[in-house]
Amino acid sequence: MSAQTTILLALCVPLIGAALIGLAGRVSPNLREAATLSTSLLLIAVVWSLLPDIFAGLRPAVTLSEVLPGISIAFQVEPLGMMFAALASGLWLVNSIYSIGYMRGNREQHQTRFYVMFAVSLAATMGIALAGNLFTLFLFYEMLTLSTYPLVAHKGDPATVRSARVYLGVLIFASIALLLPAIVWTYLVAGTGDFTPGGILAGHIDGPLIGLLLALFVFGAAKAAVMPMHRWLPSAMVAPTPVSALLHAVAVVKAGVFVIMKVIVYIFGVDFLFAAPSSGWLTFAAAFTIIAASLVALRQQNLKRLLAYSTIGQLSYIVLATATLKPLAEVGAAIHMVAHAFGKITLFFAAGAIYTASKKTELGQLHGIGRRMPVTMTAFTIGALSMIGVPPTGGFVSKWFILAGAFQADNYVVLATIILSTALNAAYFLPIIYLAWFGRDRTPPGKEHGEAPFAAVLALAVTAFLTLAFFFFNQPLIELESQLVRGAVAGPEAL
Amino acid sequence: MTILDAHLPVLPVVVPMLIAPLVIMLRPRGLAWAAATATSSMAFLIAMALAAGALDGEAQRYALGAWAAPYGIELSVDSFGALLLLILTGASTLALLAGKASLDQQLEADRQPLFLSAWLLVLAGLSGILISADAFNIFVFMEISSLASYILVAGGPDRRAMPAVFKYLIMGTIGATFYLIGIGLVYMMTGTLNLTDIQVRIQDVSDLRPILVAAGFITVGLGLKAAVFPLHVWLPNAYNFAPHAATVFLAACATKVSLYILLSFDFVVFQQNLIGHEMQFAAFLMPLAVLGILAASAVALFEPNIKRMLAFSSVAQIGYILLGASMVSLLGMTASLMHMFNHALAKGALFMAVMCLAMRFPSLELDALAGAAKRMPWTMGAFVVGGLSLIGIPGTAGFTSKWYLITASMEFGGAGWLLVAVIVLGSLMAVAYIWRVVEVTCFRQPETGPVEVSEAPRLMLTVTWLVALANVYFGLSPWLQTRLAEGGARMLLGEMP
Numbered sequence: 001m002s003a004q005t006t007i008l009l010a011l012c013v014p015l016i017g018a019a020l021i022g023l024a025g026r027v028s029p030n031l032r033e034a035a036t037l038s039t040s041l042l043l044i045a046v047v048w049s050l051l052p053d054i055f056a057g058l059r060p061a062v063t064l065s066e067v068l069p070g071i072s073i074a075f076q077v078e079p080l081g082m083m084f085a086a087l088a089s090g091l092w093l094v095n096s097i098y099s100i101g102y103m104r105g106n107r108e109q110h111q112t113r114f115y116v117m118f119a120v121s122l123a124a125t126m127g128i129a130l131a132g133n134l135f136t137l138f139l140f141y142e143m144l145t146l147s148t149y150p151l152v153a154h155k156g157d158p159a160t161v162r163s164a165r166v167y168l169g170v171l172i173f174a175s176i177a178l179l180l181p182a183i184v185w186t187y188l189v190a191g192t193g194d195f196t197p198g199g200i201l202a203g204h205i206d207g208p209l210i211g212l213l214l215a216l217f218v219f220g221a222a223k224a225a226v227m228p229m230h231r232w233l234p235s236a237m238v239a240p241t242p243v244s245a246l247l248h249a250v251a252v253v254k255a256g257v258f259v260i261m262k263v264i265v266y267i268f269g270v271d272f273l274f275a276a277p278s279s280g281w282l283t284f285a286a287a288f289t290i291i292a293a294s295l296v297a298l299r300q301q302n303l304k305r306l307l308a309y310s311t312i313g314q315l316s317y318i319v320l321a322t323a324t325l326k327p328l329a330e331v332g333a334a335i336h337m338v339a340h341a342f343g344k345i346t347l348f349f350a351a352g353a354i355y356t357a358s359k360k361t362e363l364g365q366l367h368g369i370g371r372r373m374p375v376t377m378t379a380f381t382i383g384a385l386s387m388i389g390v391p392p393t394g395g396f397v398s399k400w401f402i403l404a405g406a407f408q409a410d411n412y413v414v415l416a417t418i419i420l421s422t423a424l425n426a427a428y429f430l431p432i433i434y435l436a437w438f439g440r441d442r443t444p445p446g447k448e449h450g451e452a453p454f455a456a457v458l459a460l461a462v463t464a465f466l467t468l469a470f471f472f473f474n475q476p477l478i479e480l481e482s483q484l485v486r487g488a489v490a491g492p493e494a495l
Numbered sequence: 496m497t498i499l500d501a502h503l504p505v506l507p508v509v510v511p512m513l514i515a516p517l518v519i520m521l522r523p524r525g526l527a528w529a530a531a532t533a534t535s536s537m538a539f540l541i542a543m544a545l546a547a548g549a550l551d552g553e554a555q556r557y558a559l560g561a562w563a564a565p566y567g568i569e570l571s572v573d574s575f576g577a578l579l580l581l582i583l584t585g586a587s588t589l590a591l592l593a594g595k596a597s598l599d600q601q602l603e604a605d606r607q608p609l610f611l612s613a614w615l616l617v618l619a620g621l622s623g624i625l626i627s628a629d630a631f632n633i634f635v636f637m638e639i640s641s642l643a644s645y646i647l648v649a650g651g652p653d654r655r656a657m658p659a660v661f662k663y664l665i666m667g668t669i670g671a672t673f674y675l676i677g678i679g680l681v682y683m684m685t686g687t688l689n690l691t692d693i694q695v696r697i698q699d700v701s702d703l704r705p706i707l708v709a710a711g712f713i714t715v716g717l718g719l720k721a722a723v724f725p726l727h728v729w730l731p732n733a734y735n736f737a738p739h740a741a742t743v744f745l746a747a748c749a750t751k752v753s754l755y756i757l758l759s760f761d762f763v764v765f766q767q768n769l770i771g772h773e774m775q776f777a778a779f780l781m782p783l784a785v786l787g788i789l790a791a792s793a794v795a796l797f798e799p800n801i802k803r804m805l806a807f808s809s810v811a812q813i814g815y816i817l818l819g820a821s822m823v824s825l826l827g828m829t830a831s832l833m834h835m836f837n838h839a840l841a842k843g844a845l846f847m848a849v850m851c852l853a854m855r856f857p858s859l860e861l862d863a864l865a866g867a868a869k870r871m872p873w874t875m876g877a878f879v880v881g882g883l884s885l886i887g888i889p890g891t892a893g894f895t896s897k898w899y900l901i902t903a904s905m906e907f908g909g910a911g912w913l914l915v916a917v918i919v920l921g922s923l924m925a926v927a928y929i930w931r932v933v934e935v936t937c938f939r940q941p942e943t944g945p946v947e948v949s950e951a952p953r954l955m956l957t958v959t960w961l962v963a964l965a966n967v968y969f970g971l972s973p974w975l976q977t978r979l980a981e982g983g984a985r986m987l988l989g990e991m992p
Contacts, residue, residue, distance in 0.1 A: 146888070165930070172926050
């Protein structure tokens with residue numbers, strides 16, 4: 001099977017899967033779940049089969065059709081997109097196992113719609129990851145927004161619908177008002193929007209306009225939640241937890257930072273942007289978002305909202321690292337996408353497991369819960385340590401690279417931000433961990449509970465293990481992402 | 496077949512015009528509808544053949560009675576005309592196909608033949624405008640189509656249609672009169688009515704002031720007929736109270752045909768001969784386009800009746816079409832013509848979905864439609880697809896013209912960014928008014944009434960989805976409208992860069 005067919009399969013498998021899940025849902029829930037699991041397994045097989053080619057330095061590409069003159073629906077696999085696709089497809093399997101436990105444990109309504117839209121969202125994510133030009137990227141970016149809306153509005157009560165409106169409003173507003181003009185502008189000045197190593201904009205745009213175009217891209221990709229475009233993320237927490245876990249910790253939010261990284265590496269070009277003084281604001285915007293989000297997280301009482309604000313901060317780590325514009329920092333940004341995904345999905349899984357087992361959602365209710373749910377809270381602890389960046393967790397690896405990149409660029413704003421935010425992360429996560437393990441259990445009598453359903457516990461154990469394993473076993477990924485900067489940055493001097 | 500080929504340009508008028516009186520006599524139930532639909536389908540096929548010819552890049556000319564122009568009556572179909580013929584005949588055919596059940600619901604059986612006969616006259620009249628190369632014939636066909644369309648609007652059971660149609664009639668007549676005054680002035684100065692001939696002879700006219708006045712009369716008169724903001728006041732009620740099937744038909748094409756005359760006149764006849772005309776044209780129409788987009792979208796945001804909301808949205812969409820044209824650039828004009836096609840697809844799907852809703856819901860007030868998506872999931876699905884196209888989400892037809900429009904605006908540099916802002920703002924308002932409907936129909940619980948699924952009739956739903964899917968198809972592969980629109984734009988702009 002040629003790589004081109006594989007790319008198209010990666011898009012079709014979840015879509016066909018969605019149709020089958022919908023049909024199976026009419027027969028029996030068990031068949032439907034089987035359809036979900038087998039679709040995700042198949043998707044993994046398809047996506048991961050592309051890995052050897054990419055490691056070998058190949059960049060398989062396929063063009064579907066030319067929509068407008070010079071603007072086509074095209075796909076190309078490169079290290080960053082490969083990593084994103086592999087990550088999203090891999091975690092979809094784990095998340096599907098978790099969803100089964102969660103959705104059944106909570107007796108949620110409209111489960112078929114839930115699984116169908118989930119598969120469609122994954123198709124959109126694959127499209128984003130493998131897109132070969134800005135136009136295709138935008139197409140699937142909007143598809144992801146729209147296909148996740150029913151998932152966010154899942155409960156359907158007035159409060160949920162209001163929050164879902166904020167979700168859709170912010171994302172659509174940003175993409176139509178900022179991202180679309182930025183893309184059209186790029187096509188107009190550069191004559192193309194293909195992702196090209198080294199960028200396409202050099203020589204076509206100069207002065208303060210560079211900063212302006214960058215701003216349109218960064219804020220237009222509101223899924224990256226750089227302040228003030230972050231409002232949708234806490235609103236999206238009304239969704240069932242599996243949605244928060246896979247989409248609002250991995251697929252959707254990473255799609256946002258993925259757009260920013262792609263644009264900086266393949267559209268602007270790292271060197272071109274580094275030489276442009278008007279792009280310097282991005283570092284400060286990201287730094288501000290990190291600190292502000294951490295401060296807001298400190299004051300949260302609801303566990304999922306706290307995790308949402310933590311996500312906002314962590315996403316801006318990736319933006320900050322990308323904006324450092326040095327090879328090691330770009331690698332750091334790429335692997336932080338993975339490290340954060342493992343850690344944050346574990347945390348959300350844990351939050352959902354706690355809710356399923358005990359209906360507890362507030363921090364004040366978590367005293368001593370570690371003794372009732374030891375597996376869940378162990379996983380939670382590992383995830384939290386990864387957020388702070390303590391070895392031996394995945395978060396440490398990426399932070400190491402980002403710091404190294406900051407030294408490479410002599411960028412002390414980045415250094416100071418990371419140090420300060422690490423302290424803040426510790427300040428809001430460690431008290432939870434302490435109370436959970438050493439607090440006095442205040443669960444009222446009659447409300448005793450143990451662990452969540454087995455499927456949920458299994459899933460969070462797996463992701464917690466991945467968080468730990470990533471600390472020891474990360475060399476292939478670093479090699480893969482080094483290709484990214486070797487292609488984009490002149491000379492591999494730093495690596 | 497070769498004989499047919501030679502006469503192809505005249506057939507879109509002749510066929511419906513001849514069948515129209517016969518339809519009145521078809522009393523047995525359903526027969527009139529079948530005859531009208533068959534006629535309309537035939538016109539659609541003819542339009543396709545003409546479009547195929549236009550895609551090959553030749554303007555198809557036809558001398559009526561073999562009298563050569565400029566003495567005889569000349570017909571001609573170029574890319575622009577072919578594009579609109581496709582929209583027109585397609586809208587008529589699909590509206591008839593989808594609308595059978597709705598017509599049966601809204602019209603008594605014995606009035607249907609009359610109504611459908613008027614429908615065919617509208618079709619013939621509007622087709623006639625599109626194939627005429629002669630200013631006076633355009634006027635004649637305009638009157639035919641207008642008079643017949645008053646019958647279409649007033650034909651429904653809703654008595655509120657009467658004042659609406661009266662307003663439509665008065666304003667339509669004023670518009671037509673202005674146009675007549677305009678061509679009278681042109682005839683006075685040039686002595687000819689053939690458009691190509693006017694263009695040649697106008698160059699010898701020494702005193703251009705009457706021509707300038709004529710341009711003013713023609714632009715305003717046609718602006719009225721095309722419902723250009725602020726001359727749109729007849730449109731919302733006329734669309735709202737017309738029978739649903741007629742709304743689908745008229746909303747997709749009626750105003751666009753008026754815009755066709757406006758653009759043909761302004762660009763083919765006046766543009767190259769009046770000094771500074773493009774500035775006058777742009778300076779006059781661009782502000783109206785911008786105001787139309789913003790004001791009409793804002794009204795749509797607060798309109799409680801969804802059919803009327805979509806009518807206001809149509810006024811805003813005319814603004815986009817005009818905005819592209821008033822840029823007087825190849826990209827802008829292409830965007831404008833493409834948007835005619837794309838908007839017809841999007842609005843067609845939306846009004847068809849509304850027609851489906853009207854089969855099951857007595858009122859089209861938004862509040863009365865709570866929970867409609869549970870009763871009619873397929874209908875609301877089509878509504879969402881049409882809505883996405885109207886907003887201009889990538890992957891739908893509406894996106895392609897928005898892309899052209901934004902690119903064309905950016906070509907202007909600094910001031911163009913203001914236009915980009917207007918387009919973006921208009922699209923965002925479209926998101927808001929479409930999503931308002933989606934939220935109420937999907938998530939709000941109905942206060943009373945049945946909640947079990949009861950979809951619209953099979954045929955109506957199928958055609959609605961056909962149009963909805965056409966939005967996606969022409970969004971992913973917009974070869975047809977792009978090529979015809981670009982050909983039309985090149986023709987309109989002539990020698991101009």
